[in-house]
Amino acid sequence: MEAAEPAAAPVPALHLQQLAKRFGQKVAVDGLTLAVPQGSLFGLVGPNGAGKTTTLSMATGLLRPDHGAAAVLGRDVWRDPAAAKAIMGVLPDGVHLFDRLTGAELLRYTGLLRGMPETDVVARASDLLGALGLDGTGGTAVADYSAGMRKKIALACALIHAPSLLVLDEPFESVDPVSGEAIRAILRGFVASGGTVVLSSHVMELVESLCDRVAVVAEGRLLATGTLDEVRAGTSLQHRFVQLVGREALGTETLAWLRSASR
Numbered sequence: 001m002e003a004a005e006p007a008a009a010p011v012p013a014l015h016l017q018q019l020a021k022r023f024g025q026k027v028a029v030d031g032l033t034l035a036v037p038q039g040s041l042f043g044l045v046g047p048n049g050a051g052k053t054t055t056l057s058m059a060t061g062l063l064r065p066d067h068g069a070a071a072v073l074g075r076d077v078w079r080d081p082a083a084a085k086a087i088m089g090v091l092p093d094g095v096h097l098f099d100r101l102t103g104a105e106l107l108r109y110t111g112l113l114r115g116m117p118e119t120d121v122v123a124r125a126s127d128l129l130g131a132l133g134l135d136g137t138g139g140t141a142v143a144d145y146s147a148g149m150r151k152k153i154a155l156a157c158a159l160i161h162a163p164s165l166l167v168l169d170e171p172f173e174s175v176d177p178v179s180g181e182a183i184r185a186i187l188r189g190f191v192a193s194g195g196t197v198v199l200s201s202h203v204m205e206l207v208e209s210l211c212d213r214v215a216v217v218a219e220g221r222l223l224a225t226g227t228l229d230e231v232r233a234g235t236s237l238q239h240r241f242v243q244l245v246g247r248e249a250l251g252t253e254t255l256a257w258l259r260s261a262s263r
C-alpha cells in the first residue's frame with residue numbers, strides 16, 4: 001500500500017513576506033513576515049509609529065511596498081489585485097468616505113461597486129445599519145455623522161460583500177461601549193462561520209479578550225507572534241507588550257516642572 005501523502009498546510013488567510021517600506025530616511029516597515037491562519041481573530045499591536053498602519057496598508061493594496069509580497073488566501077495583492085480585493089473587506093486608518101452621500105447611499109454605492117445585486121445590497125445595508133446601531137441614520141449625510149458613526153459606517157462598507165478576510169485598522173477607536181460590544185459580536189460570529197479577522201489596536205485588554213492570535217511589532221519589525229497564550233507567556237498581554245517594547249517606567253525626574261507646584 002502506498003504511504004498517504006502528508007496533507008498540505010492550509011494556505012494562510014493573509015501572508016506577508018518580507019514587506020518593507022521606507023519614507024525618505026524613515027524605515028517604517030523593515031522586512032516583516034507574518035502568516036495569519038484561516039479562521040483566526042488576529043490582533044496586531046505595537047507602540048505609536050511601530051508601522052502597523054503602513055503594514056496593513058501594504059497588505060491590502062493601499063500602499064505599494066518597496067519590497068516583499070502580500071497574499072490573501074493565496075491571491076497576490078499586488079500581482080492580482082482584483083482577485084485579492086474581491087475576498088477582502090478593509091477598514092483603513094483615517095478613512096476618507098464620500099461624505100456628501102447619506103449612510104444608506106454610501107452602503108448602496110459600495111455594494112454596487114462590489115458587483116452585488118441591488119436587492120441584496122438594500123437588504124444587507126438595512127441589516128448592517130441595525131446591527132451597528134445606526135438605524136434611523138441611513139438618511140443622514142455621512143458628513144454629519146460623529147467620529148464613531150463614521151467608523152461604524154466604514155465598517156459596514158467593509159462587511160457588505162461578505163468577504164473572507166477582514167482587515168481592520170483600529171476598528172474600536174471612537175466607538176461607544178455598546179457599539180463596541182456589537183462589533184465584537186459581529187467579528188466573533190464572522191470568525192465562527194469560517195472568516196478571518198486581522199485588526200490593529202492599542203487596547204491590550206480588548207485584544208486579549210477578543211483575539212486568539214497576536215503579533216507585536218515595533219520599529220517596523222516583528223517582535224513576537226503566535227497564539228495569545230504563546231505571546232503573553234503566562235503574564236498579561238499589557239505586561240508582555242511593555243517587556244517586549246522595552247519602554248522604561250517614567251522616573252520621578254520626568255516633567256519635574258509639572259509637579260513643582262507654584263499653583
Ligand SMILES: Nc1ncnc2c1ncn2[C@@H]1O[C@H](COP(=O)(O)OP(=O)(O)OP(=O)(O)O)[C@@H](O)[C@H]1O
Binds near residue numbers: 027051
Ligand atoms: N506618509 C508618510 N510619510 C512619512 N512618514 C510616514 C508616513 N506614514 C507613516 N510614516 C512614518 O512611518 C512610521 C510608521 O507609521 P505607522 O502609521 O505605520 O505607525 P502605527 O504603528 O500605525 O502608529 P500609530 O499606532 O500611532 O497609529 C512612523 O514613524 C511614521 O511617522
